[in-house]
Amino acid sequence: xLNILTISALTDKVSCVTDIDLGDDPLALDRQxxxxxxxxxxxxxxxxxxxxxxxxxxxxxxxxxxxxxxRSPRSVRDLSQTxxxxxxxxxxxxxxxEALGYVTRQRNTSDERSLAVALTEQGRELRREAEKIPxxxxxxxxxxxxxxxxxxxxxxxVLEATRTR
Numbered sequence: 001x002l003n004i005l006t007i008s009a010l011t012d013k014v015s016c017v018t019d020i021d022l023g024d025d026p027l028a029l030d031r032q033x034x035x036x037x038x039x040x041x042x043x044x045x046x047x048x049x050x051x052x053x054x055x056x057x058x059x060x061x062x063x064x065x066x067x068x069x070x071r072s073p074r075s076v077r078d079l080s081q082t083x084x085x086x087x088x089x090x091x092x093x094x095x096x097x098e099a100l101g102y103v104t105r106q107r108n109t110s111d112e113r114s115l116a117v118a119l120t121e122q123g124r125e126l127r128r129e130a131e132k133i134p135x136x137x138x139x140x141x142x143x144x145x146x147x148x149x150x151x152x153x154x155x156x157x158v159l160e161a162t163r164t165r
Contacts, residue, residue, distance in 0.1 A: 037158075047140050051133050055126060056100050061093050062130075065102065065119075069127050073118035075108070102126060 022031065029035055045059045052062050067082045068074060076094070080087045094117055097103045102123035108114035138148060 047137055051136055055129070061097055064090065064093055064097060065123065065126070068103065068117065068119050068123065073116045076115045076117060079117060
């Protein structure tokens with residue numbers, strides 16, 4: 001068993017986590033959660049790329065559309081919170097989606113600082129074609145659906161754990 005020392009940057013306190021066995025080399029690259037998440041993310045996004053290209057979409061733009069298919073219109077702030085992204089990061093994505101004819105962006109008449117993003121008819125129609133994408137991704141991953149559901153639950157717990165820190 002290894003004792004892992006952690007240092008809190010805010011309090012400069014050192015705490016010891018015991019009873020965690022990280023093997024002989026706790027810094028082995030293939031044992032790092034961050035490495036596995038990073039490589040898996042890039043690999044899965046690579047599966048989406050050819051599925052999104054016919055629609056002129058990138059993966060980040062697809063995520064915006066997924067949020068809008070759940071509810072439209074939405075404020076940029078709401079989209080930002082839902083996608084866990086900065087509003088400045090969303091701005092070029094929204095401009096491109098507007099240029100493609102999938103969304104409109106309009107200032108809120110009661111609050112000029114707020115920008116509302118709504119699906120166009122073309123954006124709503126795209127949803128019917130996009131409904132095929134998750135099935136194709138599952139097929140291309142070649143994993144059992146139950147494995148993917150377990151993975152999704154585990155990743156959701158990771159997101160929740162990092163959100164509270």
